[in-house]
Amino acid sequence: MSDDLEKLRSALKAATPDPDPAAKAAAMARAMESFDRHQESEGEARPMSDRPKGTGFPTGVLKMLMNLTSRPALTATASVAALCVGLIVVVPAIQKERPGSVAVPEVAETARERAADASVPEVALSQAEPELQTAPADEEAAQADDVRTLTLAEPAPAPDPAAPAAKMAEGRAGALADSDMDVRTLIGSAPKADAAFAPALAEPNTEVFANEDANPVKSVTEEPVSTFSIDVDTASYSVVRSSLKAGYLPPADAVRVEEMVNYFPYAYPAPEADDAPFRPKVSVVPTPWNEGTRLVHIGIQGRLPALGDRPPLNLVFLIDTSGSMQDANKLPLLKQSFRLMLGELRPEDEVAIVTYAGSAGQVLAPTPASDQAAIMAALDQLEAGGSTAGQEGLEQAYAVAEGMAADGEVTRVILATDGDFNVGISDPDALKSYIETKRKSGTYLSVLGFGRGNLDDATMQALAQNGNGTAAYIDTLSEAQKVLVDQLTGALFPIANDVKVQVEFNPAVVAEYRLIGYETRALRREDFNNDKVDAGDIGAGHTVTAIYEVTPVGSPAVLNEPLRYQPAEAQPELAAEDMELGFLKLRYKEPGASVSQLIEMPIPVEPEAAGEDARFAIAVAGFGQLLTGARYLGDWGWDEAIALANGAKGDDPFGYRTEAVQLMRLAESLSR
Amino acid sequence: MRMETADEDLAQAAAKGDREAFAALLSRHYDRIFGLAFRLTGDRAEAEDLAQDICASLPAKLASFGGRARVTTWLYRVTVNAAHDRRRRQAARTRAADGWGDWEIARRAEAEEAAKAQDWLIGAMRALTPELRDTVALTLGEEMSQAEAAEVLGVSEGTVAWRMSEVKKRLRAMARAEGMP
Numbered sequence: 001m002s003d004d005l006e007k008l009r010s011a012l013k014a015a016t017p018d019p020d021p022a023a024k025a026a027a028m029a030r031a032m033e034s035f036d037r038h039q040e041s042e043g044e045a046r047p048m049s050d051r052p053k054g055t056g057f058p059t060g061v062l063k064m065l066m067n068l069t070s071r072p073a074l075t076a077t078a079s080v081a082a083l084c085v086g087l088i089v090v091v092p093a094i095q096k097e098r099p100g101s102v103a104v105p106e107v108a109e110t111a112r113e114r115a116a117d118a119s120v121p122e123v124a125l126s127q128a129e130p131e132l133q134t135a136p137a138d139e140e141a142a143q144a145d146d147v148r149t150l151t152l153a154e155p156a157p158a159p160d161p162a163a164p165a166a167k168m169a170e171g172r173a174g175a176l177a178d179s180d181m182d183v184r185t186l187i188g189s190a191p192k193a194d195a196a197f198a199p200a201l202a203e204p205n206t207e208v209f210a211n212e213d214a215n216p217v218k219s220v221t222e223e224p225v226s227t228f229s230i231d232v233d234t235a236s237y238s239v240v241r242s243s244l245k246a247g248y249l250p251p252a253d254a255v256r257v258e259e260m261v262n263y264f265p266y267a268y269p270a271p272e273a274d275d276a277p278f279r280p281k282v283s284v285v286p287t288p289w290n291e292g293t294r295l296v297h298i299g300i301q302g303r304l305p306a307l308g309d310r311p312p313l314n315l316v317f318l319i320d321t322s323g324s325m326q327d328a329n330k331l332p333l334l335k336q337s338f339r340l341m342l343g344e345l346r347p348e349d350e351v352a353i354v355t356y357a358g359s360a361g362q363v364l365a366p367t368p369a370s371d372q373a374a375i376m377a378a379l380d381q382l383e384a385g386g387s388t389a390g391q392e393g394l395e396q397a398y399a400v401a402e403g404m405a406a407d408g409e410v411t412r413v414i415l416a417t418d419g420d421f422n423v424g425i426s427d428p429d430a431l432k433s434y435i436e437t438k439r440k441s442g443t444y445l446s447v448l449g450f451g452r453g454n455l456d457d458a459t460m461q462a463l464a465q466n467g468n469g470t471a472a473y474i475d476t477l478s479e480a481q482k483v484l485v486d487q488l489t490g491a492l493f494p495i496a497n498d499v500k501v502q503v504e505f506n507p508a509v510v511a512e513y514r515l516i517g518y519e520t521r522a523l524r525r526e527d528f529n530n531d532k533v534d535a536g537d538i539g540a541g542h543t544v545t546a547i548y549e550v551t552p553v554g555s556p557a558v559l560n561e562p563l564r565y566q567p568a569e570a571q572p573e574l575a576a577e578d579m580e581l582g583f584l585k586l587r588y589k590e591p592g593a594s595v596s597q598l599i600e601m602p603i604p605v606e607p608e609a610a611g612e613d614a615r616f617a618i619a620v621a622g623f624g625q626l627l628t629g630a631r632y633l634g635d636w637g638w639d640e641a642i643a644l645a646n647g648a649k650g651d652d653p654f655g656y657r658t659e660a661v662q663l664m665r666l667a668e669s670l671s672r
Numbered sequence: 673m674r675m676e677t678a679d680e681d682l683a684q685a686a687a688k689g690d691r692e693a694f695a696a697l698l699s700r701h702y703d704r705i706f707g708l709a710f711r712l713t714g715d716r717a718e719a720e721d722l723a724q725d726i727c728a729s730l731p732a733k734l735a736s737f738g739g740r741a742r743v744t745t746w747l748y749r750v751t752v753n754a755a756h757d758r759r760r761r762q763a764a765r766t767r768a769a770d771g772w773g774d775w776e777i778a779r780r781a782e783a784e785e786a787a788k789a790q791d792w793l794i795g796a797m798r799a800l801t802p803e804l805r806d807t808v809a810l811t812l813g814e815e816m817s818q819a820e821a822a823e824v825l826g827v828s829e830g831t832v833a834w835r836m837s838e839v840k841k842r843l844r845a846m847a848r849a850e851g852m853p
Contacts, residue, residue, distance in 0.1 A: 004843035005836070009812035011793040012711060016813070019706040023720040028698055031727035035686075035694050038731035 037324075214628060217514045217551075219560045220507045226515055227523045229535035230300065230499045230544045237263035238473065240627065241659075244666045250627060257624030258517030258546065264620065264656050265487070266543040266613040268301035277495040278302040278538055282584055282603050285610035287549060288618060288644055289636030292557025294607050296503075296513075296548040297614045298584065302495050304541035313349040313412065313492060314366070314404035318397040320417035321355045321382055329476075330450040334416050335379050337448075337480035342376070344488050345369035352400045353378050356393025366404045391431055401443045412444045412492060415463065435463060446492070448483070449473045486654055493540040496588040498596065500535045501546060502528045505582040509605055511558045512551040514632070516621050528587060531596045538588070545617045549632065550581065581605045612650045616657060619645035623664050626671075638668035679743035687734040694734075697743070698727060704744065704814075705751050711809035712755040714797060726754050741823070748814065748824040752806055759802060799842050807835040 218226070236259035243250035271279035280300045287293045317338065325331040345351070347370035353363040364378035397413045405411040435445055447463050449472065472483045500523060505513055527533040538544060551557050580602040587596040610618065622641045625633055642664045649657045679697065686694035705726055710719035730750070737746055797805055810821040811832070818836070822829040 004840055004847065005812065008793070008796055008808065008839075008843065009815075011789050011796070012808070012813045015790055015793055016707055016710050017716055019703045019723075020720065023724070024699075024702045024706070027702060027720075027724035027727040028695070030724055031698055031730060032691070032695060034728040035691060035731040039689050039691075 037326075213519065214625075214631065215515045215517075215519055217512050217559050217632070219512055220505045220510050221563070224507060225502060225504045225525050226513065226548070227500065227502045227525050227528050228515065228518045228546070229521045229523055230501060230538065230546075231258050231518060231521045231536050232262055232538065232542055232544060236260055238479075240624075241663055244663050244670065247670070249667060249670050252628045255624050255627045256517060256520065257621055257628070258521070260624045261517065261545045261547070261617050261620045262543070264616065264660070265654075266299060266301075266545060266617065267650075268299035268543055268613065270301050271303045276588070276597065276599055277590070278499075278542075278588070280584065280586055280599060280601065282601060283610070283614060284550075284581060284604055284607045285614055285618070286607055288640065289622065289633045290549070290557055292555040293549050293551045295610075295618060296550055296581070296603060297610065297617065298501070298503075298546040298548075299613065299617075300499075300538070300544040300546075300586075302538040302540060302542040302544075304489065310489070310493065310540075312406075312409045313345065314401060314406075314409055315345075315349065315351050316397045316401045316404070316411075316413045317351065317353045318393055318413055318415045319353060319355045319363075319382060320393075320415075324418055325450070330418050331382060333474065333477065333480070334448075334450055335382065336477055337474055337484055338379055338416075339376065340477075340480055341484040341488065342369065342372055344485055350404055351375050352404065353382075354393060354397045354400055355382060356396075362396065362400060366400065394431070394434075398438050398443060402441075405442065410444075410493060411442060412446060414446050414448060416448045416450060418450050432463075444494075447472070482654070482656075487541070489540045494537050494591050495540050495542075496538045497591055497593075498531070498533075498535040499538050499544075499586065499588040500528050500533075502585045502587075503548065503582050503603070504585075505550065506580055507553075509553060509579060509581050510550045511553045511555065512560060513548050516547045516549060517624065518546060528585070531587075531589070531594065547618065547621050579605045612648045615644055615648035616650070619648060620660060623660070623667070627667065638664060638671070642668065683734060683737050683743050683746075686731075687737060694731065698730070701744070701747055702727065705747060708748060708751045708809060708814060709755060711813040712752065712806060713758075714794070722751075722754060722758060726751055729754070745820065745823055748810065748816075749826070752810070752824055755806075756802075796843060796846060799846055800839060804835055804839050804842070807832055808839055811836060 236254065236256035239254050240250045240260065243254070268281050269279060271277065278300050280298060283297050283299075285295050285297055287295050319331075319334065321331065325334075342351075347368060349369040350366045351364070351369055352366040353375075355361055355363050363382065364375060367374050367378075369375070394413075394415070397415075401411050401413050439445070445463060472479075474480045474483060502525070521536070523533065523535065536544075551559070582603040584601050584603055586599040588599075589596045619641050622633065622636065622644065625631075626638060626641060630636075642661060645657065645661050645664060649661070652658055677693075677696070679700070682693045682697040682700075686697055702723065706719055706723040709722040709726070710716065713719050713722060733750060737743070741749075797808070800808065806825065807821060810816045810824055811818060816824070818832040819829050822832045825832070
């Protein structure tokens, strides 16, 4: 060895410091933690042909869900029975698609278990995915390091529209009517799990979907009144999107038309200053797919309070930093998402951060939103590790929130989690009522889900419903942008609770009608006036759309033969110019109020040309129906839907409508 | 008892979920990982950080160990790759920080002689490209044979030999610039 090399060698050796025992201990501790986690998650990370049997699955969540739903399920036996009927009715349709692979559940309970079961592999898949996206080309590269040091500048968890995106339920307050929804959510989650799971494993599909069958055409003489709860959920659209982007058509039962229509913001006329918090607009327009019918388009625009007038916000971020949050699409994405959101806050808003993992702790004392540096620094320091002590964290978050609350301010706890809410909950019912109590005292709860897992959707929605909040799913940065930036105001400021819609059709004008979508939101006619029956909420600036297809009396498009033994009923005498197609009634409660208000308006007979928003909503409704069999669409197909949507894109500042057109084109190709 | 077990057996046991085996393996080799991390980065804090991340990532990598190589070779490879990866990321952030940039150890040096030697070392290491530095860290720092270093770096033995002759050339050029024989 030359002298130069020898000199370099000894200098190098001399310069190398002795390892610091503390650093060594810390490294060892982290390694052991990682080792333990790895042992736990191994079963999930590699889906095998035989299903994982509860290994690593948050059984606490499962148990909690059972408890959350069993009571309402028992009290609402009628609705469960109805669901069972729905299940059985649905079966033949599925058998067409997947011959010989469908088992008929005996009771709703079975289906629920299946839903739970099916979500396990899906969790596993979504966990494996970020590694595919972010793992450096070099197999040996330090992945843990990757996860820890991801920043906005790096491409790793970038907005990937192909990643399964599921933006979940907004504005569902919990109570009686939700018993249906809970069961529906659980059972309804099966299609999603199936969608992500089935193509990955060529395993015979044994799932049973339990979406409601499409609303049938109803005869006005038999059933003149249609009642439903508004629905601002958008989850179904995200599921459809992720399926199509993954290259297959979504299972028909994963498609809920109203959720697809309501995914998009519309610019309906805003309410006047002193009016109700939202304003309905009804128009009758020609049906693109049937010359013999018309569409009744009901657009509800929630008031967007002048931005300057909005009350100061007190936000407590309750962040799950358990070990399972380490994936790139969880904690790192959460940090990025909150960074985006901080830009939307005002100097007078306040932010506090509480974490829970193992033990709960306040990471950031209430800090004015103007001090972005301090908030960001606190966010940056969050690291995943340990197990989850959800209840303790929640209690601490509420305590912090109550310390921040003042008159005229809106206080909200924002729980960010992957749903691994399994340690420390000894009594789920107590947790639920705890959240309810806090809601009544004015502190709301919203839930942001990160990563995917369907059973967890249900938990989080149950929590958010009881907290009068929204549950949103964020698995890409663009979804974070939509939820936390573009539509932040709607998510944080509810303007009307328990909004119900009732339409009475005039049998002198309308022979038949069908409601497009809202199958899972149907209410009993008598529940419209019952203020105890819960329904959907509208947030600031939200728009809600409902579309009826109606067949005028005497139209050749009438499907139901007139009854032989029913006499034509006496109609109220209305002059031709006063003729109404029907009558629209809406009930809502001011936030916090227990008595509902009523809005009424007649539906005009004369059709008008559809505006841009209405045309786009109709195109999306057509899209949803094409995905579910298009029973009533005749020859109207993908080309027509695409043309209609393309002609109604409008400004589309966020590109949502453009994306929808792309999805339709994709669906057209896939359905050939 | 554990300490007598061969590295390879410990690694196999750890891969099968033996917690104690994993702990034993780590405690045996942490110093080695840290040492190499330091020689690759030239910064104590950076090396500690890197070593910790490597340790945390090992459980996931155990499966890929598979007993085909010696544990030490495998660990060296993991370390070198992790350092490469970190360097790549840092390069995106700042050009300057590709290792052996900030020399903190110099401040610790008490004897002037030592300080001088370290100044020389910094100068020498900075005069080398990252590839050459890695090769130096393995062959001189870890006293590996060229064949072993080649295995860790995933290059041919000839490449290592060529790199070392390149290192020699640069050192000589440096010495000439300093006016020494």
